[in-house]
Amino acid sequence: MSRNIERISTGIPGLDELIEGGFVKDNAILVTGSAGTGKTIFSSQFIWEGLRNGENCMFITFEERPEKIKQEAMDFGWDLGKYEEKGQLILRQKDPFDTAEGDELFWFRSELEKHDVDRLVMDSTSILSLYYDDQYKVRENLFKIVKTIEEADVTAVLTTESPQGEELTRFGVEEYLVDGVIQLGILSLGESARSLAVRKMRRTNHGTKSHEMSITENGIVIE
Template sequence: MVNKSESDSDKNPKVRFYKPERIKTGVPGLDNLIEGGIVKGSSLLISGGTGTGKTVFCLRCLWEGLQSGESCIYVTLEETAGDLRRDALGFGWDFEAYEKKGKFKFVEKNILEDTNFEFFDVDKMKASRIVIDSISLLSLVVEDKSSMRGRLQELVKSLKERNITTLLISESIDEEHLSILGIEEFIVDGVIHLKSMPMGKMAQRTIEIRKMRETKIDEGIHSMEFCKNGIKVVG
């Protein structure tokens, strides 16, 4: 006999209790704003102006992955791998040690030239986190602007199929335009906006989670500051 008081969710506990797997960002104060971390395999746009902390934010997320035993990749079209290594060492992050172990790789190449990703061993490394720095610069080196949206969508889709968490760095123009092309924020699962505003002789840095799929987010604007271990959300 069927218990009429039994709800559909009671009959199907998988639906009732489903929770996506999440990964830690490593940024103190951030994960509790996004239900404990980023959904594994999702894509995020990290948007902000010059000096807002986009690169440090992304390096910190990759460093957290390495500490958890993951393999990670940083694709850079702007800064050299050497500069990034030195910047990271300033926070105590020795990426070169993980490069020697085959767990990490800097790639200095236009990622849209080969969306099979064979040129930087994403499948061979079994990478679980990747940063692309930056989508804004890609828009300058790709001649056919009309195909840019489709190629970006293909890129995000291919990485998602591999269950790779992807952070796409982009320069924001203003509050309403978080990317150069104006399309990036619509093809990703989440958007994090970083800002830096002059406050006398100091700069007031903030972080705002604009959207994040499968996540109940804190929609406020929170203070953020650089510290000896990278960056942290402080309020």
């Protein structure tokens, strides 16, 4: 069997080894987890890796202000602002209530093309449920986002909040639309142990067990 699959480094020490060397280039990966599990840090670390490798990157933040994203990244030594000034990073906050319905996807598609983006983050897609009052609309728009990512030749990390409990994602559809799902967790209350599990990764031979994860002064590390 000959498999010549181009992969890109995630930037998370210990993760590439679990997924045959990194994310398959141009795939869309969902990072899911409850509050405080490290989704935004994962996103910034993934972007930082791209910037260091000379890739064009785009970080769309739906919740936190860009200034906060930059400050938090800087805590780990990732100077996103430097690359934003150079034009290698586009960091935009999207207020879902700001524009007319449908408009936001057009904006995102044209920006990807204009800046020839290699690596994209959308943090967090859960906010779509506030934007659209019906579940069908949420699914339809997630589908459009994933389709746009596929067409744009961009490797993407989308984050989503997972409810406490068994379900991976809030709507129960996101995990089917994307190429990969990484689940972040906190192993048990009272202990500080964090976990990361690769739940799905198309074209990749991977295990599904939970790995211990820590957030160090250099960011996320998988033990």
